[in-house]
Amino acid sequence: MSRPRAQGKVLAYASLCLISAVIGGLSTVAAIPYIYPTSTVAPLESANSSFTQVANYTTDQTIYPVAQIAKNVGPAVVGVANFQTGRSFSGKSDLQEVGSGSGFIIDAKKGYIATNNHVVEGAQKITVSLSDGRTLDAKLIGADPRTDLAVLQISDTTNLTAVELGDSSKVEVGQSVVAIGNPGGDEFARSVTTGVISATNRTLNLQGVASYNLIQTDAAINPGNSGGPLVNYQGQVIGINSVKYAETGFEGMGFAIPISDALPTIQQLIASGVAKHPALLVSTDDQYNTYAKTNNKPQGAYISAVTLNGPAAKAGIQQGDVITKINDTEIQNSSDLIRELYKNKVGDKVTLTYIRDGQIKQTEAILGELAST
Known part of the structure; x- marks a missing residue:
């Protein structure tokens, strides 16, 4: 955007708009903002x-x-x-x-x-x-x-x-x-x-x-x-x-x-006139994947924090869990997690496959809505 009278606004906007996270509204080392979903054009x-x-x-x-x-x-x-x-x-x-x-x-x-x-x-x-x-x-x-x-x-x-x-x-x-x-x-x-x-x-x-x-x-x-x-x-x-x-x-x-x-x-x-974004309300940390590769552990989205009473918390997801699938789609990292979430709508039920203490578990979560900025 060209701003002849407001040159500083572009980067200020960038910082402001990207602060909130779609997975959870918390941070992924820094923060996870909206991740553009992958979908088939129709x-x-x-x-x-x-x-x-x-x-x-x-x-x-x-x-x-x-x-x-x-x-x-x-x-x-x-x-x-x-x-x-x-x-x-x-x-x-x-x-x-x-x-x-x-x-x-x-x-x-x-x-x-x-x-x-x-x-x-x-x-x-x-x-x-x-x-x-x-x-x-x-x-x-x-x-x-x-x-x-x-x-x-x-x-x-x-x-x-x-x-x-x-x-x-x-x-x-x-x-x-x-x-x-x-x-x-x-x-x-x-x-x-x-x-x-x-x-x-x-x-x-x-x-x-x-x-x-x-x-x-x-x-x-x-x-x-x-x-x-x-x-x-x-x-x-x-x-x-x-x-x-x-x-x-x-x-x-x-x-x-x-x-x-x-x-x-x-x-x-x-x-x-508005866009609603589905959310699990968790934070993730992709630094886990470096550790996982080195130690021959499964890849996935490592949950670093869970919002109290959020969709993930209600489904039993805890800090330290590693989500490896949403429904039948494998999850390798935080980006995969959010793109799969965004194939769904607020209120949809999804099946989460995750690893806790070396054991594979499953649960169902009803997706919530990410608060507007």
């Missing part, structure tokens, strides 16, 4: 949703040249401006643009736009600039600080173009990608940069707090690119660029939220 339909389809999912594997990708995807990319009350040089208080970022249209008929939460955080007014030169007021449908996702809507849907969504669970290291956005604001609208996938499921620490399951790319992601799409060579969106993660001080390292992982939250925001 058409955005849900029995408890008020909408039928938000975006398109395509299995088209045709490889397009970058120029064609820019031509196809560019019209769906928008600039997003964040206006807040401030004092002008005359001393009067009025709405001023305090930051800008990018977004992309996910439903041309209903005018839904996906972007980052930190792009629109605190906004008293939001505008979007379209590829045809129009600037329109946008309504904030919902935002989720934990996932750094937000959904906007514009009422004038004339001649809108929506993106196509790919399956980010299938991206491979070395795969070519294109980033499109507005680095530096509308002056550089719909700038195109190229690169490759440098890594997947990347763990990143910002000011001592960890985030998980990001796509790392060497495609340039600069302030103002936040909220814009990361696109594969089939012209499908596979990630949502985030300068919040890109500002690490390293050249050639950009990060994106995997689109397959973002979709459940986007669905919830469109359906109800």
Whole structure:
């Protein structure tokens, strides 16, 4: 996100938004925040949703040249401006643009736009600039600080173009990608940069707090690119660029939220304006896995603390237990644990397989809801 009058907010936001943990709201050595879940992309339909389809999912594997990708995807990319009350040089208080970022249209008929939460955080007014030169007021449908996702809507849907969504669970290291956005604001609208996938499921620490399951790319992601799409060579969106993660001080390292992982939250925001995150309310410590490898112990999510009267505590989970399965899926670490949790909903019952004092045990837990930030 480009913030001409609030340059310090991006890293401050990063520290604030990542402080709470989804597994438990406690800490994993430092803390475990929301870990983007792994899920299979499908058409955005849900029995408890008020909408039928938000975006398109395509299995088209045709490889397009970058120029064609820019031509196809560019019209769906928008600039997003964040206006807040401030004092002008005359001393009067009025709405001023305090930051800008990018977004992309996910439903041309209903005018839904996906972007980052930190792009629109605190906004008293939001505008979007379209590829045809129009600037329109946008309504904030919902935002989720934990996932750094937000959904906007514009009422004038004339001649809108929506993106196509790919399956980010299938991206491979070395795969070519294109980033499109507005680095530096509308002056550089719909700038195109190229690169490759440098890594997947990347763990990143910002000011001592960890985030998980990001796509790392060497495609340039600069302030103002936040909220814009990361696109594969089939012209499908596979990630949502985030300068919040890109500002690490390293050249050639950009990060994106995997689109397959973002979709459940986007669905919830469109359906109800809020996103509910399931939780066991435990803390874990992945340093256990180093010990386990050295001492030939089973891998898993080591429970370092359990919240009193939380879902895990009610299921009998104790400090020192090692969770090795959720339902029938093996758990190797904390990241696996949370991704499996997020395949479920608040109130769902899950079977936990765990090791205590060398013995394999099982219990059932009813997932609670992580408190909002």
